[in-house]
Amino acid sequence: MIKKNSTGKVPPRLSSGKDRETSFQSIWSGTISFSLVAIPVQLVKAVEPGRVSFRMLHGTDFSPLLRRMYCPEEGKIVGQDEIIRGFETAPGRYIVITDEELESVSPQRSRTIEIVRFTDINEIDRVCYNHPYYLVPARGGEKAYSLLSEIMRRTGKAGIARFVLGEREYLVAIKSTGGVLNLITLHYSEEILSDGELAPEADAIDAGEKARIKKTIRKMTTDFAPGKYSDRRRGKIVTFLKKKLKEKAAVEAPEALEEEAVGPADLMAALQESMSRVKKIH
Numbered sequence: 075m076i077k078k079n080s081t082g083k084v085p086p087r088l089s090s091g092k093d094r095e096t097s098f099q100s101i102w103s104g105t106i107s108f109s110l111v112a113i114p115v116q117l118v119k120a121v122e123p124g125r126v127s128f129r130m131l132h133g134t135d136f137s138p139l140l141r142r143m144y145c146p147e148e149g150k151i152v153g154q155d156e157i158i159r160g161f162e163t164a165p166g167r168y169i170v171i172t173d174e175e176l177e178s179v180s181p182q183r184s185r186t187i188e189i190v191r192f193t194d195i196n197e198i199d200r201v202c203y204n205h206p207y208y209l210v211p212a213r214g215g216e217k218a219y220s221l222l223s224e225i226m227r228r229t230g231k232a233g234i235a236r237f238v239l240g241e242r243e244y245l246v247a248i249k250s251t252g253g254v255l256n257l258i259t260l261h262y263s264e265e266i267l268s269d270g271e272l273a274p275e276a277d278a279i280d281a282g283e284k285a286r287i288k289k290t291i292r293k294m295t296t297d298f299a300p301g302k303y304s305d306r307r308r309g310k311i312v313t314f315l316k317k318k319l320k321e322k323a324a325v326e327a328p329e330a331l332e333e334e335a336v337g338p339a340d341l342m343a344a345l346q347e348s349m350s351r352v353k354k355i356h
Contacts, residue, residue, distance in 0.1 A: 102239055103212060104185030106222070106248070106255075113219050114212035115187070117239075117257060121206060126311045136325045181243040187257070189233035189248065198232060198247055202260045209248065209255040219255065226250040 102117040130139045143152045159176065160168030187209075211219035226232070226249060233248040237257070245260045 098208075101207070104187065105215075106187045106189065106209065106233075106235075108189035108233065111218065111222075113222060114215040115209045115219065115255075116212055118208050118210060120208045120256065124305050124308050126308055126315075131325075131327070136327045138327055176241075180241045181238045184238045187235050187237045187246070187248070189235045191234050192226075192231045193234055195230050195232045195249055198260070201266060203247075204259040204261050207257045207259075209257050220253070223250040223253055223255050226255075227253075 098118045100116040100118055104115065106113045106115055131137065132139060143154075143157055144150070145152050159171045159173075161171060162168050231249075235246050235248060237244045237246045237259075245262060247258045247260055249256050249258070
């Protein structure tokens with residue numbers, strides 16, 4: 075699904091944050107389950123990063139530069155078939171891990187998001203929140219989905235579940251917002267740094283100063299409206315790029331020559347290859 079602007083046209087690639095293209099392609103499909111309930115769903119993105127990305131080019135001929143795996147010991151580019159994994163135990167010392175060994179300790183892939191308990195939404199500290207997604211009902215699951223979403227909204231409950239995506243098991247919270255179920259990956263407790271020593275020692279507070287601060291906060295209090303805020307730097311960059319494109323034609327990179335297949339040429343290719351493998355699995 076691609077969002078359209080007010081004229082009904084698909085916005086150009088170089089667009090502002092509000093009308094840029096948004097993909098709702100399914101990342102994963104399966105079921106939400108708890109007790110004897112099973113609801114078919116699909117997982118889709120809830121956020122689209124608004125960062126403007128720049129490609130590094132060769133300044134003399136505008137060729138896009140590639141990232142390679144370089145061995146400083148032999149002074150050469152290393153092919154994909156020569157690359158192995160290593161966990162650093164000390165500077166310069168590694169435990170070598172094979173693909174098979176890593177697979178043996180990876181969680182078993184599943185098509186189920188199993189809710190193990192429900193809890194009050196406010197019981198989940200926001201510092202635990204990691205990344206949000208939307209869960210949308212698959213065919214045949216619309217009625218049960220709507221019922222679960224409505225009950226969770228009315229009761230203020232969130233479902234706590236474990237969820238396997240790719241090679242990792244995530245702890246997730248499922249909550250209802252505006253009739254839509256959100257899945258939020260959570261940080262595990264060992265990932266969260268303690269804030270025990272951050273708070274300053276409490277000193278006696280002047281009553282007048284306390285009253286002034288409370289009054290100021292009351293005057294500034296309003297409902298949070300995300301639409302009122304935007305990435306101002308991104309907006310300036312997009313405006314600048316549009317202006318520059320009108321004033322001067324874009325440079326053209328030379329046609330790339332065919333090379334021997336030695337694995338992914340750059341980081342983006344590696345990520346795309348990884349995602350394609352995940353999609354084939356699921």
